Amino acid sequence: MAIALRFAATPPRLAAPIPPTSAPRAHGGVARVGAQGGTRRGRGLAMAAADSARCRAKREGDGDGVLAGVAVHGGTGAEGEDQLSVVMKFGGSSVSSAARMTEVAGLIQAFPEERPVVVLSAMGKTTNLLLLAGEKAVGCGVTRVSEIEEWNMLRDLHIKTVDELGLPRSVIHAKLDELEQLLKGVAMMKELTLRSTDYLVSFGECMSTRVFAAYLNQIGVKARQCDAFDIGFITTDDFGNAEILEATYPAVAKRLHGDWIRDPAIPIVTGFLGKGWKSGAVTTLGRGGSDLTATTIGKALGLREIQVWKDVDGVLTCDPNIYPNARTVPYLTFDEAAELAYFGAQVLHPQSMRPAREGDIPVRVKNSYNPKAPGTLIAKGRDMDKVVLTSIVLKSNVTMLDIVSTRMLGQFGFLAKVFSIFEDLGISVDCVATSEVSISVSLDPSKIWSRELIQQELDHVVEELEKIAFVHLLQQRAIVSLIGNVRKSSLILEKAFHVLRRIGVNVQMISQGASKVNMSLIVHDSEAKLCVEALHQAFFEGEGDGDGDDRLMAEFDEENLRLEL
Numbered sequence: 001m002a003i004a005l006r007f008a009a010t011p012p013r014l015a016a017p018i019p020p021t022s023a024p025r026a027h028g029g030v031a032r033v034g035a036q037g038g039t040r041r042g043r044g045l046a047m048a049a050a051d052s053a054r055c056r057a058k059r060e061g062d063g064d065g066v067l068a069g070v071a072v073h074g075g076t077g078a079e080g081e082d083q084l085s086v087v088m089k090f091g092g093s094s095v096s097s098a099a100r101m102t103e104v105a106g107l108i109q110a111f112p113e114e115r116p117v118v119v120l121s122a123m124g125k126t127t128n129l130l131l132l133a134g135e136k137a138v139g140c141g142v143t144r145v146s147e148i149e150e151w152n153m154l155r156d157l158h159i160k161t162v163d164e165l166g167l168p169r170s171v172i173h174a175k176l177d178e179l180e181q182l183l184k185g186v187a188m189m190k191e192l193t194l195r196s197t198d199y200l201v202s203f204g205e206c207m208s209t210r211v212f213a214a215y216l217n218q219i220g221v222k223a224r225q226c227d228a229f230d231i232g233f234i235t236t237d238d239f240g241n242a243e244i245l246e247a248t249y250p251a252v253a254k255r256l257h258g259d260w261i262r263d264p265a266i267p268i269v270t271g272f273l274g275k276g277w278k279s280g281a282v283t284t285l286g287r288g289g290s291d292l293t294a295t296t297i298g299k300a301l302g303l304r305e306i307q308v309w310k311d312v313d314g315v316l317t318c319d320p321n322i323y324p325n326a327r328t329v330p331y332l333t334f335d336e337a338a339e340l341a342y343f344g345a346q347v348l349h350p351q352s353m354r355p356a357r358e359g360d361i362p363v364r365v366k367n368s369y370n371p372k373a374p375g376t377l378i379a380k381g382r383d384m385d386k387v388v389l390t391s392i393v394l395k396s397n398v399t400m401l402d403i404v405s406t407r408m409l410g411q412f413g414f415l416a417k418v419f420s421i422f423e424d425l426g427i428s429v430d431c432v433a434t435s436e437v438s439i440s441v442s443l444d445p446s447k448i449w450s451r452e453l454i455q456q457e458l459d460h461v462v463e464e465l466e467k468i469a470f471v472h473l474l475q476q477r478a479i480v481s482l483i484g485n486v487r488k489s490s491l492i493l494e495k496a497f498h499v500l501r502r503i504g505v506n507v508q509m510i511s512q513g514a515s516k517v518n519m520s521l522i523v524h525d526s527e528a529k530l531c532v533e534a535l536h537q538a539f540f541e542g543e544g545d546g547d548g549d550d551r552l553m554a555e556f557d558e559e560n561l562r563l564e565l
């Protein structure tokens, strides 16, 4: 029996407008929390805010049509004027130049009734430039710091931006001077620790927010620059990949809300940064961490919506750099988005969905280059009945380990031993598949920020595992993750394997996550891109898999698609 999902005459409305969620009008979460003053403390403050936000969440009709999908208040909007209402996070690509900052300011001004908290990343590729400048400083000697190309590039970019925006250079001078001193210090010490690396990269966000806040003030939009490490972002001391601690929520809520009540001005918050709770030093949240800053603020204040503005039309069906025919996914659940991010889709920070899910605050992914595009709405639930596949994610450069024990049959404790070895060595496992006598696991090198999982560490793992099993180390593998409706897993896998057989690719391991939204296939790195292309064509482009009959579309619309069995 052939299973085929077909379009009827018209294609699915992939770009269907997203109904905006409504803004708080009265009894907003933050106001309630504020009104209770000191009686609610700690986590209760944030949770109260989140709870009341949840209570008031409801859907409204479409916005004004200018920026599809983004909520625009109707009515007077007067009742909620004492509260911040949304988070708007703009990534590096959105604020990469003076022209871009002007555009972003325009986006904020397009919603005069919103009271946003703005989170900014560093301008363009500044974080990469800072990392490279730091590496070069280690080996170049103090007198040659001024010749480091990356330092010159990022200094020139910021000065040019300030000039073009018509701001005084003093807005940026102090930070640039400090940064130069830091690079000289690194050159002098010939050493760059993880801690000093975090301090170094923090200059990116510290500068972009200062420039942008100054610009907003100049054009008459009252704004206040805020360094996340000074407004309550408290993290572990894992430099490069710090985790946000629970105490952050009440601290951030209290500070942002308190400042707003005292002196209403749009907070312009540095993304990606925090303060280590033991060290008191600046920490970073892992690459792309500004998304997490935004969702943390959203949960802390119990805001109506979290917007993350990028350079793509939303979350797409695959990475457009791998396959340009990627399409926008209109809706996602928090689980789907988290899985997608976790398995390597650069578009969202892997941990960023957690606060949004906990606070039940919808996240909207929008394109600052194309604000009219509806974007992607990520929320707690959606009707999964009609969902087959949502997105294909590729993670390359993965290492796989086949661990075989003849003693595993009927034994207990083998899995525990294997995983305790990974734990002892601090190595993160992505996918796992087990049989009676063997375990296959995949390891993710990117878990260790800014360096590869080095050969020495791999050799060490193998050496330890060989004490209890036969081990095969397989490198240059890739995980192709199919994010979708696992209740339709047979359908998805049937189609996927059909496609893979046709293109002559052998799957080396399969893993289906307990989250029930992800099926991962491990293939050789050299075949991975081809797999993504072929799978995308089959699942999303209706080109079938070559047999000319069965077409399986990933996300479909009731009116436009019927299911034929």
Ligand SMILES: Nc1ncnc2c1ncn2[C@@H]1O[C@H](COP(=O)(O)OP(=O)(O)O)[C@@H](O)[C@H]1O
Pocket (backbone or CB within 6 Å): 090, 091, 092, 093, 094, 121, 288, 309, 310, 311, 312, 314, 315, 316, 317, 318, 319, 320, 321, 344, 345, 346, 347, 348, 391
């Ligand atoms: N599934 C996907 N959907 C959308 N973008 C993706 C996807 N996978 C990878 N990307 C990449 O993520 C980029 C956006 O994420 P990011 O660079 O972190 O944005 P920003 O810096 O603006 O926050 C896109 O330009 C795109 O190249």
Ligand SMILES: N[C@@H](CC(=O)OP(=O)(O)O)C(=O)O
Pocket (backbone or CB within 6 Å): 090, 091, 092, 093, 121, 122, 127, 128, 204, 271, 272, 286, 287, 288, 289, 290, 291
């Ligand atoms: N600037 C940091 C943090 C960040 O979130 O950036 P972006 O939003 O541009 O991905 C980075 O490059 O990792």
